[in-house]
Amino acid sequence: MQHTIISILSDQLIPNVLFIRQWAENGDIHIFLSSKEMEQKHKSRILAQSLNLGNKQFKTIVIDQNSPSLILEVLEKEFPKGKRDNNFIINITGGTKMMSQMTYFYFWGFPKTSIYYWPIGEKYVEQLHPEFKRIEIENPVQLNLKTYLAAHGYSFTKAERPDRDYHAAEELYRKVITCGDAALVPEISKATNAEYKKNDKGYLSGGWFEEWLYFTLKKELQLKDSHIGLNLKIRNEASKRETGNDNELDMAFVYKNTLYILECKVYNRKQLTGKRITDAIYKISSVRQSLGLKATAMVFILSPFGNSHGRRNTINDLVRMANVKQIFSLEDMKRRETFLNKIKMMIDYE
16 A cells, blocks of 8 residues: 655654655655755655655745744645545654644644654654554664765765784774883884885774774674774765765764764874864864764774873763763773773664
């Protein structure tokens, strides 16, 4: 049976993507109720692309986000009495309050219409029409990294495979942890010298740490290849028509439909300055702001921060102000099991 699925668009498209992925079937028709403001941000195109919908598979209807009378006027024109017997599935999770309220008001009473609200992050949907009931979602859709970023208007390229295997990165990690300072590991110390010109300079200067973290988290969190990426270059697709900048992420992964972005650095004790810590925090914070309300940023700096309570308090204050979830130092990563358990707690791993 063919359905017409009606979605109300807002800045955050992930709820729309999840609902459509959960409920839609092949052949369904998609209607996007949008506003002028959202269309200036290309939201209907972004949503269609994230769902792999062709131009003939969806229609965008622009309504006034604040005027109840104008919203009803458009809905009456687009969905007249003759269409009341169509099979409508309506998701009112998105949009402004006025858009969702007037959509509910107009379609309430349509005989073959179901209206739903999906609380963000919950494993149930509230059915509001034709009757009130809670529907538990036994197997919720799990978005991969490509779909999540696409729903925010981004495409990306990533390192197809790490330069070396996990064992090489693991060996360097153990040496730094044992020595307590990257400067005391001969191959790393040598590579950071300005006169060192070999091809593995980038790897030994810090690339290995990104790969170690990639392999470690992928294994510990049991992430699929499609849910994690290393060395991502993300591009705002709207920048093809507007002025925009690309951003780079050392690593990113999606778990339970939440995006986690990671900044990874290796410094020896002498290299580490307050500015380098600040730069790492602000860089990841800046990227996070454009990737959704639930996007979570973390910073990993494999360098000793020392025992200064003043320094640690300053860093913690900066992390809170920048809305970064956590910053990990060499001291935090020494106790490997404790370190990984803390990450699991942060992402609600199960």
